[in-house]
Amino acid sequence: MITYKKIITSIVTAITVTMLFSCEGNLNRVRALNLPDENPQAIGVGLNLKYTDSGRVVATLKSPKMLDFTNMEFPYREFPDGVQVEFFDENKKKSTVTADYGIIYDETGLIDLQDNVVLVTSDSTKLRAEQLFWDQKAGWIFTDKPNTIQFANGARNDGQGFDSDLKFTNFRSRTNVGIQIIEEKKNDEVF
Structure with a gap:
């Protein structure tokens, strides 16, 4: 019941x-x-950014597309369709770097450029590599990949990995083959 x-x-x-x-x-x-979502928090298309310091343009960045993942635990920005960056020194001399792919890690200040990386300094030194890392905080560039450097004086270096400051004044190559131009200095002293 x-x-x-x-x-x-x-x-x-x-x-x-x-x-x-x-x-x-x-x-x-x-x-x-x-x-945290695996999707970017923002997508930028047709970027043309200018970075200034005290009213002076110090760099420009151009890219067809940027994916902003700064919402992730390890924040970064990705440039899947390539990137071009121009740097201007105090004398307005320009250096340019281009790559088919780039990624900027915000916390470490490390930039990873990949595929058809070309860096041309203001004195016409040209670096070609498949990958190039740029440590913004240390002002240092490096790679472990094959690379070719054509210096302004005609010297050439083909190597497997190198480290350098941004002006190539402190350059260390790991393994290389190349042509070095050495200027002979005349000594006027008589012994």
Whole structure:
């Protein structure tokens, strides 16, 4: 025999179970909102950015597309369709770097350029490499990949990895083959 009390208890149990299942579904949706998304927080198209310091343009950045992942635990910005950066020194001399792909890591200040990397300094030194890292904080560039450097004086270096400051005045090549131009200095002293 079914009593009024059993009917009420069954209805309350059914409502409670339904609420628990529906809350679980909502809870999972709320938890998903707090998880970092694998998608960029912003997408930039047709970028032409100018960086200034005390009113002077120090760099320009051009790229067809930028993906902004600065919402991630290890924030970065990616340039999947290539990037071109021009740097201007205090005398407005320009150096340029281009690559088919680039990524900037915000926390470390490291820039990773890949595929058809070409760096041309203001004195016409030209570097070609498949990958080039640039440590912005240290002012240092390096790679472990094959590279070719054509210096302004005609010297050439083909190597497997190198480190250098941005002006190529402190240059260290790991393994290389090349042509070096050495100027002979005349000594006017008589011994």
